[in-house]
Amino acid sequence: MVRNPSFARAGWRHVRRVLDSRVVSALTVPHGVDRYLGLVNPMWSVREVRAVVAGVAHHTADSVTLTLRPNANWRGARAGQHVRLAVEIDGVRRTRCFSVASSADRADGTIEITAKVNPAGTVSRYLKEAARPGLMVALSQAEGEFVLPEVLPEHVLLISGGSGITPVMSLVRTLTDRCYPGRITFLHYTRAAGDVVYRAELAAAASSRLDVVFSCTAEPGAGRLDGRFRREHLLEVAPGYADAMTYVCGPGPLLDAVRAMWVEEGIEDRLLAERFTAAAIGADVRDAGGELRFTRSGITTPNDGRTVLEQAEGAGLSPQFGCRMGVCHSCSSVKTSGSVRNVLDGALTTETGAWIQLCVTAPCGDVEVDI
Amino acid sequence: MATRIPRLTPEQFAALGRELDALRRELAGDLGEQDAAYIRRVVTAQQRFEVAGRALLWAGWFPPAWLAGTAALSISKILDNMEIGHNVMHGQYDWMGDPALNSKMFEWDTVCPAEQWRHTHNYVHHTFTNILGKDRDIGYGLLRMIDAQRWRPYYLGNPVYAFVLMLAFEWGVMLHDLEIEKLRTGRKSWAETKGLRRRMWHKGVKQALKDYVLFPVLSGPGALATLTGNATANLVRNLWAFSIIFCGHFPEGVADFTEQECEEETRGQWYYRQMLGSSNIEGGKLFHLVAGNLSFQIEHHLFPDIPARRYQEIAPRVREISDRYGLRYNTGPLSRQVGSVWKKIFRLALPPSRKTAPAGRRGQRVAPEAARVA
Numbered sequence: 001m002v003r004n005p006s007f008a009r010a011g012w013r014h015v016r017r018v019l020d021s022r023v024v025s026a027l028t029v030p031h032g033v034d035r036y037l038g039l040v041n042p043m044w045s046v047r048e049v050r051a052v053v054a055g056v057a058h059h060t061a062d063s064v065t066l067t068l069r070p071n072a073n074w075r076g077a078r079a080g081q082h083v084r085l086a087v088e089i090d091g092v093r094r095t096r097c098f099s100v101a102s103s104a105d106r107a108d109g110t111i112e113i114t115a116k117v118n119p120a121g122t123v124s125r126y127l128k129e130a131a132r133p134g135l136m137v138a139l140s141q142a143e144g145e146f147v148l149p150e151v152l153p154e155h156v157l158l159i160s161g162g163s164g165i166t167p168v169m170s171l172v173r174t175l176t177d178r179c180y181p182g183r184i185t186f187l188h189y190t191r192a193a194g195d196v197v198y199r200a201e202l203a204a205a206a207s208s209r210l211d212v213v214f215s216c217t218a219e220p221g222a223g224r225l226d227g228r229f230r231r232e233h234l235l236e237v238a239p240g241y242a243d244a245m246t247y248v249c250g251p252g253p254l255l256d257a258v259r260a261m262w263v264e265e266g267i268e269d270r271l272l273a274e275r276f277t278a279a280a281i282g283a284d285v286r287d288a289g290g291e292l293r294f295t296r297s298g299i300t301t302p303n304d305g306r307t308v309l310e311q312a313e314g315a316g317l318s319p320q321f322g323c324r325m326g327v328c329h330s331c332s333s334v335k336t337s338g339s340v341r342n343v344l345d346g347a348l349t350t351e352t353g354a355w356i357q358l359c360v361t362a363p364c365g366d367v368e369v370d371i
Numbered sequence: 372m373a374t375r376i377p378r379l380t381p382e383q384f385a386a387l388g389r390e391l392d393a394l395r396r397e398l399a400g401d402l403g404e405q406d407a408a409y410i411r412r413v414v415t416a417q418q419r420f421e422v423a424g425r426a427l428l429w430a431g432w433f434p435p436a437w438l439a440g441t442a443a444l445s446i447s448k449i450l451d452n453m454e455i456g457h458n459v460m461h462g463q464y465d466w467m468g469d470p471a472l473n474s475k476m477f478e479w480d481t482v483c484p485a486e487q488w489r490h491t492h493n494y495v496h497h498t499f500t501n502i503l504g505k506d507r508d509i510g511y512g513l514l515r516m517i518d519a520q521r522w523r524p525y526y527l528g529n530p531v532y533a534f535v536l537m538l539a540f541e542w543g544v545m546l547h548d549l550e551i552e553k554l555r556t557g558r559k560s561w562a563e564t565k566g567l568r569r570r571m572w573h574k575g576v577k578q579a580l581k582d583y584v585l586f587p588v589l590s591g592p593g594a595l596a597t598l599t600g601n602a603t604a605n606l607v608r609n610l611w612a613f614s615i616i617f618c619g620h621f622p623e624g625v626a627d628f629t630e631q632e633c634e635e636e637t638r639g640q641w642y643y644r645q646m647l648g649s650s651n652i653e654g655g656k657l658f659h660l661v662a663g664n665l666s667f668q669i670e671h672h673l674f675p676d677i678p679a680r681r682y683q684e685i686a687p688r689v690r691e692i693s694d695r696y697g698l699r700y701n702t703g704p705l706s707r708q709v710g711s712v713w714k715k716i717f718r719l720a721l722p723p724s725r726k727t728a729p730a731g732r733r734g735q736r737v738a739p740e741a742a743r744v745a
Contacts, residue, residue: 029577355475
């Protein structure tokens, strides 16, 4: 393994230019060069970002922190951005969003993510129980607008709740790495002090410029503050919040409370929010009800329980189809969100981005399909 | 339906449908890591054969290298087209969510564009299997493969057409969607095929460029050895694919159906048609692998989107169901099935003679013991 990532990257750019050339493409018709690169090293790809797990840490009982080493196609993440991570579990590729928690300026070419384990979840539980160094995952490039502005303000106020700490952690680490001369107030809401993934690191990093405040909602007296977010908390730890650049990340109620307060005071242009929602897996299995949305055509129709194909045609769309009995896969399309049921065998699919056969699939509740 | 498929009662059809649906559910529910690992192993093996084949042919001036290289490349193309391409494009691995194994994204190492194949094969052939006038795979618009096709003097050339099709099978598969028989009789205009022809041209040129220009040129002085090696590998694949595929529906005794029979078909009747309209080939594990498990044509036609490695496992149960309903489970060793196919190709070249044709067929189609079942 080449130690110097920037050197490796420069070399890779030359190799990639050759591999991406028309001649090599013509020689590797129809499968493409990636399929052959994978024979040599599964991490190699001309365009795809793949990463190998380089380290696994269990800071708390219900979380796992992974250090990932992406291949040279990774273009880096700005502080606060997230990636879509795909991992294969029992033969099925599953994709979830994770915020990058590491500093944007981390020099060793690795990134860090932390997954909070959702007991009903597939991916987070798998990562907690089975992730070992050497596990390979696929990544998207970094995405998201929850990032630092070009010109840094004098005061940054960070508010997070639960696992929403991860992108905020990236902001803190990046600002620290860049010797940010201003002031940071970091206000974190947690059930109990022991649940905070980065507690030790934050305690060590706290200084006159970085004020770390925990508020425990289920363990009075454990943090400097108690209970859920309210205005008094801010008046106590960051009375100048109106002049600060504020970032908030966490569960819906926290975001709503913060946003409402900022809107009320007319300072919402200095607020950036990132919503974290736990996937509601299998929670909604009604056969009708909710809305069926066709994302590509922008049409929404109330879900009447018939197959997606019939409902799409009822809404005036004409998706490709063939046998209309689940045989030919001509109508297979991507379901972007929601739960669906196969009408032939009753199997429920909740996975985001799954391919479904429109002719034998009925939506359960709110569903989005890419047609 | 009543006249030509008389021996199963509506209740029996319903029961057959329920039984096979239950088997399908059982299989679909059991898919997982093993199936994923299997197809990945096959893909890896195919890639290794391909790389080894290309590398050996680079030294193709040395006869043993030519032979080994050509053999490796032939195996690569056979695996790519049959156990991987055909099966992946059926959606057998769509549940994995891997773009490289997705039915809508996969493209195979043959001149027929995947998109056209999915239409003619997955939809037309698998939905309307063996319905004369709807399943264009009955003779591919070229051959007389069932007695019910009306004889014309043109069919005197049946064996010749079949032989040429066998040699150039990948090109025949590509041209299939043009519906040449309709173009010939004026039921379809040449202009209608413009889009098809463009896509065929694009794929055909790419495939030919790779095998017949680029790799030979890369071999420098050994260009001719590489060229002949590549051409031989394509030919071997053609012969093999043709033979396996023709054994799937054309041996003697396989039933065909009319459009009237299949109107308002129930699920049970659809399964019934798939079972009677397909035939298997017996053989060992390795044989089934290089046959892309199309040697389990009956099981494949019942459950076309269940991973093919499962067919072997359910074959005894499908056979037991066939026997119980008194339906013929058509199977035999490769030599017998191929022999039967060619005998039929020759027999159907000639006009039907009164004493053999229709009566015999009818006898095979019906289910003699079915009455007992209900």
